Amino acid sequence: MDRTTQDEGERRVEDQLIAPLLRLGLTKPVGMPKVQFEAMQAELRAKLAYMTPPNLAALLEKAEASPGGRDKDRFPIARVLLRWAADIQSPQVGPSPLMMSFWGHADGARVIEEGYAPEVQIHLRRVRVWPKPFALSQLRDQARPEILRREALETALADGEDLAPDDRAWLDRRIAAEAECRDIAAMGGAV
Template sequence: MDSTKQADGEKKVKQLLIKPLERRGLAKPSSLTKVQFEEMVQDLCARLAYMTEANLAALEEHAAGHPSGKDKDRFPIANRILEWAAQIQPPGDDASPLIRAVFANNLGRDALDNGWAPELLAELRQSRKWPGAWAVKGIKERAHDAVRRIEDLEYRLSRGDELNPNESDWRVRRLSVIEKCRRIAQLGTQDGGKA
């Protein structure tokens, strides 16, 4: 997302989510100072800039129905709002700073170089956290058969063999996801996420 779209998206979040919740009378969470609340709102606007107007309206309605505080008159904390937003409209892969950073990092480059990038992407979409050593081991194990299969198909093509339609379709889908991962890595590198 370029800076103009980001700025427009942030304004949209302010107009369609933040202001309506404030008009409903929801006050800042009691655990936050005024400055902390303003920073939370600013961060929410930046993180939710990718959302469509319709989905922001749905998020506003959901958040209004789930206020926090003992009197149910407080703004929900950012983590709750972000969880609800991810259920309503998950951020695209290119919109996620985490996914960009992982693919710009040595971990992402290893996944791209060794063919397990699609499984890494799937794990990141699901967990939304940086994978540790144990998670990486599991990702590689889950990717093992697919990596072998693509290597086999590429070898057969290099010999001049023809693939059946199922194999060909699977190969095209797999290579498409790998290419998507490469683009995400480039975005992450442009963001300065390279380690």
């Protein structure tokens, strides 16, 4: 999801879900500080931006029917709303804001240039934190055999050799994985 679409989706979540629930008089969950409640609303806006207006209306209906708290007068917590939202409309599979930010950053551009983008992409999906310099150097070292294999296969192709089907499939997957990282960089406004 590009930044414009994300911003439009966040406004839609605010207008069609959060504001109507607050207008109903649902208050912050008991024991949750106001700052945390505001942060939860921001997270809901970001995470539910993918939802279409009819599905947001369905989520609003569910939330109105099942408010939180003992007296049923509390705003439902994010975990509950996100679960209901996933039941109504599955989240889009695509790059996370972290991935868009990383691949759009100078660190991401360097990783792509050095050829170990697929390994970093796997790391980002698994760990979900910005990789520190030490982690990047570890990933680069671990990717060295794959980088060398790609270079060897591309040299063989350039020399007119035919690749074994397994090698061709591996090279195609590697190129596709690197292209995915470049595409994400373009979505994130690469430096």
